[in-house]
Amino acid sequence: MALKKFRPLTPTLRYTELSDHAEVTASKPHAPLTESRHKSGGRNNHGRLTSRHIGGGHKQRYRIIDFKRNNYGVKGTVETIEYDPIRTSYIALVKFDNNERRYIIAPSGLKVGAKVESGPKAEPIVGNALPLELIPLSASIHNIEMLPGRGGQLVRTAGGSATIMSVDEGYAQIRLPSGEIRKIFAKCYATIGQVGNIEHENVSLGKAGRSRWLGRRPHVRGMVMNPIDHPNGGGQGKSKGGGGRQHPVSPWGQLAKGLKTRPKYKPSNKFIVERRKNKKA
Numbered sequence: 001m002a003l004k005k006f007r008p009l010t011p012t013l014r015y016t017e018l019s020d021h022a023e024v025t026a027s028k029p030h031a032p033l034t035e036s037r038h039k040s041g042g043r044n045n046h047g048r049l050t051s052r053h054i055g056g057g058h059k060q061r062y063r064i065i066d067f068k069r070n071n072y073g074v075k076g077t078v079e080t081i082e083y084d085p086i087r088t089s090y091i092a093l094v095k096f097d098n099n100e101r102r103y104i105i106a107p108s109g110l111k112v113g114a115k116v117e118s119g120p121k122a123e124p125i126v127g128n129a130l131p132l133e134l135i136p137l138s139a140s141i142h143n144i145e146m147l148p149g150r151g152g153q154l155v156r157t158a159g160g161s162a163t164i165m166s167v168d169e170g171y172a173q174i175r176l177p178s179g180e181i182r183k184i185f186a187k188c189y190a191t192i193g194q195v196g197n198i199e200h201e202n203v204s205l206g207k208a209g210r211s212r213w214l215g216r217r218p219h220v221r222g223m224v225m226n227p228i229d230h231p232n233g234g235g236q237g238k239s240k241g242g243g244g245r246q247h248p249v250s251p252w253g254q255l256a257k258g259l260k261t262r263p264k265y266k267p268s269n270k271f272i273v274e275r276r277k278n279k280k281a
Contacts, residue, residue, distance in 0.1 A: 003199050016206030019199065023090060025112055026080035029063055030093050033103055037062040037086070039215065057215025060085045066102040067143060067151035069129035069189055072119035074098055078127075081106050081196075088158035089195045092116075092127075105143055105156055107193030118189070126193035132172040133186035137164050142195045144174065145188035152191070158200035161193075178276035222251065 002022060008014035042054035063084050076096040082103075084091045092106040094116055104116070110127045118129035124136055135141060140161040143152030155162045155177060165173040171183040205211055208218070227234035231249050248256040 003202055012207040015204055017202065017204040018206075019197070019203060021083060023081050023106075023196065024083050026082050026093070029061065029082060030080075030101060030103070033064045033093075033101065034061040035064065053217045053219045054215060055217050056212055058085070058213050062086055063091060063103050065091060066104050067153075067156075068149070069104070069118040069143070069152070069191065070149075071096055071098075071100065071102065073117070073121060074100075075115055075117045076102075078110060078112050078114045078116065081110070081112060087156070088197060088200045089156065090158075090197050105152075105191070106196045107142065107191065108159075108196040108198055109193065110196065124192055127191065129189050129191045131187055132164065132174075132184060132190055133167050135164055135190065135192065137166065139164055139192060140194050141174075141190040141192055144184065144190040146184060148185055148187045148189075152189070156195065158195055158197040160195045162190075173273055176276075179274075180272060180276040181274040183271040183273060222248070 002020050003017045004020045006013040006016050037060050039057070040051075040054070042049055042051035044050045063082075063086065074096045076094040078092050079095050079101075080093045082091050082093060087105075090106040091103045092110055093101060094104055095101050104127075107126050110116075114127060116127040117123070120131055120134055122128040122130050124130060124134070124139065129143070132141075132144075140163060142155040142161055144154040144162060145151060146153050154174075160177050162177060163175045165175055165181060167173075167186050170186050172186045172188075173181055174184055175181050222230035222232035223235075223239070225233035230251050231246070231253055247258075250256055
């Protein structure tokens with residue numbers, strides 16, 4: 001995949017960089033594997049706004065993705081590579097030998113016509129899903145289960161990949177994209193390869209309108225508001241933190257930077273071998 005730039009005929013186009021979608025081979029999804037998607041606008045079941053900066057955007061249909069890869073021992077052929085408006089990665093439509101079709105996350109290098117399979121007897125090649133205990137060490141993997149049979153929950157975003165460090169005593173140690181090393185049951189499944197659409201992180205939308213198409217509403221800084229609207233508002237001219245030197249906070253006073261929100265005694269802490277790297281270090 002590559003990014004395409006534009007001649008600066010307008011101020012917007014000067015900095016716009018978008019995907020050329022060269023890997024995509026189909027313009028319309030497989031209708032039986034889609035369903036309607038309701039948009040909440042950031043509101044909960046009481047109609048109250050609980051997530052700000054969400055609303056509008058283009059109408060989208062949800063693609064039903066096979067995260068479980070539980071069609072064991074049945075080989076499939078990749079029919080198309082498609083764009084998914086809901087996620088950053090591309091998806092692949094696979095037709096299996098039992099005439100069943102499923103969508104999977106498309107790893108980098110997966111082409112139309114390629115064969116994929118899942119199960120303990122599958123080969124450790126790109127696109128195949130195997131238990132962690134049967135995947136070669138230091139292999140790149142994605143779509144990793146946290147509990148056997150639950151379906152892949154980790155490493156599903158564009159360009160993401162994790163690495164198997166070791167397998168011992170029924171657990172595999174996985175280095176996640178964040179740098180965290182975590183123990184996961186060796187019976188859990190993962191798919192081999194790096195998630196495709198690697199250049200997605202370098203996309204530059206170019207204009208505010210393109211964010212609105214994606215359903216993102218404007219995010220107004222607290223320091224440009226009035227004191228009645230935000231703790232950081234007010235002050236004569238541009239000032240840090242509303243005229244004083246207090247730390248940046250949310251509109252309701254919670255610290256916005258540095259406050260640790262993970263529960264101190266979370267049960268899954270025992271599976272974390274090494275915490276993710278601190279960016280400041």
